[in-house]
Amino acid sequence: MHPTLIPAERLLANVNGVMNAVMVEGDAVGPTLSYGAGAGGGPTASAIVADIIDVARGLEDPFHSNVPHLAFHSEYLSAEPILPIEEVETAFYLRMEVVDRPGVLSKIAQIMSDAGISIEALIQKAPKHGAVTVPLILLTNVAREGLLMKAVASIEALDSVTGAVTRMRVEALDG
Secondary structure (H helix, E strand, O other): OOOEEOOOOOHHHHOOOOEEEEEEEEOOOEEEEEEEEOOOHHHHHHHHHHHHHHHHHHHHOOOOOOOOHHHOOHHHOOOOOOOOHHHOEEEEEEEEEEEOOOOHHHHHHHHHHHOOOOEEEEEEOOOOOOOOEEEEEEEEOOEEHHHHHHHHHHHHOOOOEEEEEEEEEEOOOOO
16 A cells, blocks of 8 residues: 555545545456545444454454454465566656756656656746746656656756655556
8 A cells, every 4th residue: 555646536536534445446346445434433432342352252262263363364365476566557746856957857858768657747837036946746657666766766866856756656547
């Protein structure tokens, strides 16, 4: 799990207040959404009491309990491979502070191009009065995380980029 920007058109993007939602996508069923209260006095108290009951059941008969600790029998788990984070493909939001001079944007665009990462959109506004740096925001098309991490390292090494590049995954609208 990780923080991700979600398009406003998605149902998941409209979960507000004390409500929580989890979206899971399966091969056979496609995307499914579970939605419900997740904070506040009642839901929190209910979860704590349920955890205490689970622990108490385990203390009474830890090997033959009908409801095992954490609600599953570990012997039924399978060793499914997990995709390494470097192989995950998603779009990215990148924000960096750059020196306001000609050629900076072209160097950054060249690094992205050399990595095979396409830029969907960018925003670079004029500097405020007396400022020598400006924020540069890039939105990429879908790219492999490992390639993006290498590109970001190259961008951060530029003398025209001040500080670390802020990056956040963006959930694809059609995904």
